[in-house]
Amino acid sequence: MQITGAEIFVKALKEEKVDTLFAYPGGQVIDLFNALYGQHDINVVLPRHEQGLVHAADGYARSTGKIGVCLVTSGPGATNLVTGIATANYDSVPLVCFTGQVPTHLIGNDAFQEVDIVGITRSICKYAVTVHSRESLAETIRKAFYIAGTGKKGVVVVDLPKDIQREYGSEIYPKEIKIRGYKPNTSVHAGQINKALDTLNQSRKPVFLVGGGVNIAHAEKEMKLLAEKTGVPVVTTIMGKGAVPSSHELYVGNLGIHGSYAANSAVSNCDVLFSIGTRFNDRITGKISEFAKDATIIHIDIDAASISRNIAVDIPIVADAKKAVKILLEKAEPLQITKWKDEILKWKREYPIAVKGKGVTPQKIIEAVNAAFTDAIITTDVGQNQLWATQFLSLDENRKMLTSGGLGTMGYGLPAAIGAKLGNPDKDVVVISGDGGMQMNIQEMATAVTYELPIIILILNNGYLGNVRQWQEMFYERRYVGTCMRYRKSCPADCNLPTEECPKYIPDFVKIAEGYGAKGVRVTDEKDIVKAIKDAQQEKKVPTIIEFIIERECNVMPIVPPGNTLGDMIMESEV
Amino acid sequence: MKKRWLCLFVENEIGVLARISGLFSGKSYSVDSLTVGVTEDETISRMTISLTSDDKTFEQIKKQLSRSVEVIRVIDYTDIPIHLKEILFVRISGLTEKDKTEVFRISQILGAEVIDYNGSDMLLEMIHTENKNNNIIALLKKQFANRIELVRGGSVAVEAITA
Numbered sequence: 001m002q003i004t005g006a007e008i009f010v011k012a013l014k015e016e017k018v019d020t021l022f023a024y025p026g027g028q029v030i031d032l033f034n035a036l037y038g039q040h041d042i043n044v045v046l047p048r049h050e051q052g053l054v055h056a057a058d059g060y061a062r063s064t065g066k067i068g069v070c071l072v073t074s075g076p077g078a079t080n081l082v083t084g085i086a087t088a089n090y091d092s093v094p095l096v097c098f099t100g101q102v103p104t105h106l107i108g109n110d111a112f113q114e115v116d117i118v119g120i121t122r123s124i125c126k127y128a129v130t131v132h133s134r135e136s137l138a139e140t141i142r143k144a145f146y147i148a149g150t151g152k153k154g155v156v157v158v159d160l161p162k163d164i165q166r167e168y169g170s171e172i173y174p175k176e177i178k179i180r181g182y183k184p185n186t187s188v189h190a191g192q193i194n195k196a197l198d199t200l201n202q203s204r205k206p207v208f209l210v211g212g213g214v215n216i217a218h219a220e221k222e223m224k225l226l227a228e229k230t231g232v233p234v235v236t237t238i239m240g241k242g243a244v245p246s247s248h249e250l251y252v253g254n255l256g257i258h259g260s261y262a263a264n265s266a267v268s269n270c271d272v273l274f275s276i277g278t279r280f281n282d283r284i285t286g287k288i289s290e291f292a293k294d295a296t297i298i299h300i301d302i303d304a305a306s307i308s309r310n311i312a313v314d315i316p317i318v319a320d321a322k323k324a325v326k327i328l329l330e331k332a333e334p335l336q337i338t339k340w341k342d343e344i345l346k347w348k349r350e351y352p353i354a355v356k357g358k359g360v361t362p363q364k365i366i367e368a369v370n371a372a373f374t375d376a377i378i379t380t381d382v383g384q385n386q387l388w389a390t391q392f393l394s395l396d397e398n399r400k401m402l403t404s405g406g407l408g409t410m411g412y413g414l415p416a417a418i419g420a421k422l423g424n425p426d427k428d429v430v431v432i433s434g435d436g437g438m439q440m441n442i443q444e445m446a447t448a449v450t451y452e453l454p455i456i457i458l459i460l461n462n463g464y465l466g467n468v469r470q471w472q473e474m475f476y477e478r479r480y481v482g483t484c485m486r487y488r489k490s491c492p493a494d495c496n497l498p499t500e501e502c503p504k505y506i507p508d509f510v511k512i513a514e515g516y517g518a519k520g521v522r523v524t525d526e527k528d529i530v531k532a533i534k535d536a537q538q539e540k541k542v543p544t545i546i547e548f549i550i551e552r553e554c555n556v557m558p559i560v561p562p563g564n565t566l567g568d569m570i571m572e573s574e575v
Numbered sequence: 576m577k578k579r580w581l582c583l584f585v586e587n588e589i590g591v592l593a594r595i596s597g598l599f600s601g602k603s604y605s606v607d608s609l610t611v612g613v614t615e616d617e618t619i620s621r622m623t624i625s626l627t628s629d630d631k632t633f634e635q636i637k638k639q640l641s642r643s644v645e646v647i648r649v650i651d652y653t654d655i656p657i658h659l660k661e662i663l664f665v666r667i668s669g670l671t672e673k674d675k676t677e678v679f680r681i682s683q684i685l686g687a688e689v690i691d692y693n694g695s696d697m698l699l700e701m702i703h704t705e706n707k708n709n710n711i712i713a714l715l716k717k718q719f720a721n722r723i724e725l726v727r728g729g730s731v732a733v734e735a736i737t738a
Contacts, residue, residue, distance in 0.1 A: 181586060181643070305638035
């Protein structure tokens with residue numbers, strides 16, 4: 001039987017077991033939408049902006065382990081995906097993004113709503129392709145899902161010209177495909193594993209450095225067992241946080257420029273750094289020449305290109321984290337390293353991470369989240385809110401965090417939470433955002449309300465783009481340029497001290513919540529923190545915004561100043 | 576820094592050249608030359624890339640190319656026996672009788688062929704290694720300053736059958 005391109009598209013989604021499609025219509029995808037009409041096994045979700053759409057698909061994918069699927073129109077629909085594609089790809093999140101395209105005979109003519117989205121996204125996704133014939137459509141879609149979901153997972157863009165959507169052709173959707181240039185690594189090199197274990201066994205001061213790869217590979221359980229079996233302390237990147245429960249006695253903390261003193265010291269002083277699923281991003285290494293200077297470095301990563309790119313690795317192992325950790329777990333032995341562990345414990349005890357200040361502080365808010373939610377997904381935005389969340393959230397197998405670690409995309413938190421809630425209706429979903437990031441995709445409040453998603457949005461409102469302001473304060477002589485969210489035309493140009501005259505709420509988030517038909521509450525007194533969260537937990541249908549008015553110049557501490565080594569941290573803010 | 580050669584087998588599809596060249600430009604890798612042509616299998620194209628880089632960057636370039644979906648195979652030609660050639664056209668204009676004698680003399684010595692001539696301008700064709708072409712260009716530039724036009728084809732390379 002002959003069916004249209006749009007019909008094979010829907011068939012493909014079903015074969016790939018897509019249950020949720022994040023979709024925004026437009027002229028060049030109207031045939032695809034038409035084919036989706038009445039398809040009850042695919043939930044077609046309409047966000048309010050394509051950027052919100054792709055972040056929602058990202059949150060859905062990260063929280064369910066499935067592939068997130070987007071469908072948008074050509075031109076602006078497609079270009080609005082760009083930031084979200086880069087965000088997901090940077091953090092190895094599997095997405096397949098379908099974009100409508102003008103009919104093939106118009107491509108290159110500067111037709112209405114025509115852009116070369118494949119050209120635009122080529123460098124920020126895993127694979128991008130325009131379908132050039134109806135004949136190759138089914139195979140291309142199968143290829144897209146296969147590439148997105150295997151190896152180092154990532155984003156695949158499939159550009160679908162309108163005439164191909166309408167053209168009749170085969171109804172066959174291929175089960176198996178072969179791509180000669182794409183062979184994801186499925187084995188683990190036994191010799192290298194043995195070498196790594198020999199090195200570990202001889203170590204006196206070993207550390208596991210766990211990155212996002214362990215979470216993506218869903219190797220949390222095995223990682224915890226490996227740490228317990230060997231007794232080796234665990235340091236994480238922010239993307240790796242939660243791979244081992246934060247409350248675990250072997251968990252040291254996050255590494256990096258806002259890492260804990262104990263974690264940074266452990267890595268700086270270790271003799272074997274056993275790293276799994278991290279690319280040694282500049283945020284975690286500090287001054288590269290001093291990073292883990294005396295350590296033998298073992299590195300397991302699924303991506304050969306991540307090995308020895310930023311730091312020289314002594315024992316490289318190209319493998320999927322779960323497969324590698326499983327094998328390590330079988331062969332590993334307990335280490336006698338009590339003295340080293342005591343040293344780390346002492347650092348942990350003597351230099352805990354803490355936010356100073358009275359009243360409503362980020363630490364109190366996040367600790368209230370830890371106390372209130374046992375089975376939850378917590379998304380963050382980007383900036384101070386994210387850094388505090390990564391410092392203070394207590395994560396484990398039931399309490400997970402989604403954050404834009406690689407690209408650092410403001411506006412990620414709210415839409416990602418929508419995707420996470422759609423994928424996990426029985427879990428509590430909490431957003432930790434700032435007043436800046438919240439306004440970057442605030443339109444998605446409508447999506448949360450219309451789909452009856454009772455997510456809880458915590459806005460840490462300091463009236464500043466706080467992370468940049470902190471840098472301006474610490475490293476740029478308090479020259480606050482473009483960071484005050486309450487700055488008006490009438491303000492002095494060199495203002496760096498808020499006064500009584502500053503407008504109180506821009507915007508009034510409580511009214512915004514009400515405007516969308518959501519609940520809104522403002523907390524200005526620390527005694528109201530717990531109650532506000534409890535009340536929001538009672539809501540079963542509508543989202544709640546809780547706006548916390550926090551101290552305006554509250555800083556994320558400790559911090560490794562730019563260019564410094566990890567051991568050279570500023571522990572406390574002078575202000 | 577060292578001169579290197581890579582042989583790449585890639586899918587013969589729209590956008591693959593952009594993908595490869597974009598990878599170089601996006602990551603600030605410099606390319607000396609890049610040639611591409613279809614192979615005996617029409618679905619596969621073959622590229623020869625010549626570049627100058629340090630060891631670490633070169634390792635990264637090979638890994639980045641290998642992980643591209645469109646790239647079927649990457650072979651490092653730097654330290655293996657290969658045949659390497661580049662086509663070079665040189666047009667020399669405003670030639671006097673004395674110049675012409677000189678051009679013929681140079682051509683003979685350097686293995687160039689005069690393939691076109693209009694009385695005052697001559698077109699030379701040479702097929703040598705990139706390095707030898709560099710030397711010839713330097714010589715001609717000196718001899719016929721501001722009177723030469725160059726077209727370089729970029730290197731193509733193939734593994735030697737007998738090492």
